[in-house]
Amino acid sequence: MTRTAIVSDRRITGLSAVVIAELVAELGPLWQERHQARLVSRPRKRAVGAGAKRRMVLVDRLLATLVHLRHGVTHDVLACWFGGDRSTVTRAIGEVRPLLAERGCTISPDVRLRTLAEVVDHLGETGKTGIIDGTEIRVRRPAVGHQDRDKFISGKSKQNAVKAMVFTDGDGRLLFCSPTRSGSCADITHARESVLVRLLADGPGIEILADAGYQGLGAQTGGRVVTPPHRKFKKNAPDWYEEVHERRRKAHSSRRIRVEHGIAHLKNWRALARHLGRRERMDDTVQAIATLLSQQQTADLFPARTRAPRPHRPLRRPTSNRARARNDLVHGY
Structure with a gap:
């Protein structure tokens, strides 16, 4: 329910659902690659993948970061929203924010x-x-x-x-x-x-x-x-x-x-x-917000898809004289 409410209302993150979907598709592989590299880089006593599993998936981590940047919501409140712990939210924001900062300002889709x-x-x-x-x-x-x-x-x-x-x-x-x-x-x-x-x-x-x-x-x-x-x-x-x-x-x-x-x-x-x-961490915060704002501005100027025109359905000829006169006036029958 939290995820649906955040994505459906643009006022919460300042981003449309289309832009959020693009962020998830782009940052997913990068986050997974860095996570695996971080696990392999240090000496381990257990195999990679063992131990407790992450409760916050990438989508929730991204949404928590967006809400934090947009409204300055504390990590405790975000932990209550996503059903986790404050330290988990802090770690999630610390991982996603640098990824957003490295993207650069979007001028056009390419x-x-x-x-x-x-x-x-x-x-x-x-x-x-x-x-x-x-x-x-x-x-x-x-x-x-x-x-x-x-x-x-x-x-x-x-x-x-x-x-x-x-x-x-x-x-x-x-x-x-x-x-x-x-x-x-x-x-x-x-x-x-x-x-x-x-x-x-x-x-x-x-x-x-x-x-x-x-x-x-x-x-x-x-x-x-x-x-x-x-x-x-x-x-x-x-x-x-x-x-x-x-x-x-x-x-x-x-x-x-x-x-x-x-x-x-x-x-x-x-x-x-x-x-x-x-x-x-101020540099990453400024760069991340700049990339998000520029991408939304570009999405507003270059919409990914336009709504197809609705097919014209001819109205049935009304039977009453009053309805027929009103239709003739509005539709030119």
Whole structure:
């Protein structure tokens, strides 16, 4: 009953039943292969396959992971739903989440992007405009005495957070989500350390929209990164300049707003609204949610199958005069 309820209602996982079926078919062989390799890799006193059998099958493990990522449901509650133990759910999520993170963002049924180099090549081939922006995710504060306790404090929100760089196209479709950095890292520093500058400088002539936090990348990438215009007059600016400057900033903001929509779709997953788990697993969480969101966006644009039109059945000729007149009016008889 739990499995049926989760699959049948898209609000629970954020994914349609078709996408969940594709995930099960794709991750099943990978999970089984890694499980067998893990059993064989260590010295054993009993043969492989001996001992207690797993109570949670792969489908239940995947659904528990999806519900946990979507709504931040605790492992205790998921254990009650699936009739297992909390440690079993924790182990299941730890096994499925890396598999989801390695899949990459789905652009079309046969194209996936896993690295920044693939994103730049994709934009160069399609001629589309890319948009980048950074987003912060609140995390737990490191313990007292931790060596890097202060580096997670964000200068913008004044909270402990990690930062990820989100890459979308001009329509707001998610193309890439980078590994996280500490909250004290600036957006432009994150972009420079992710080899984005080198890829744009040596790659195709594409256009990347960014906000004021990336000002300076345009000169390093040959004008490929477009940021809001600089303000030339800091004091006593002419009236005509104020109007022109504001118009140019609004024009740039109206084009760049699509990446904010993409980030909003990411933050709909509760695990990215505020992360209460270990910071070491944050990269897998961000990558997993990005792959799931992009696959659902692709499924909505490229439906796997369309419903066949219902055959036309001619209505019987009504016998009463009133029914015959109503049918003549509606159906043109």
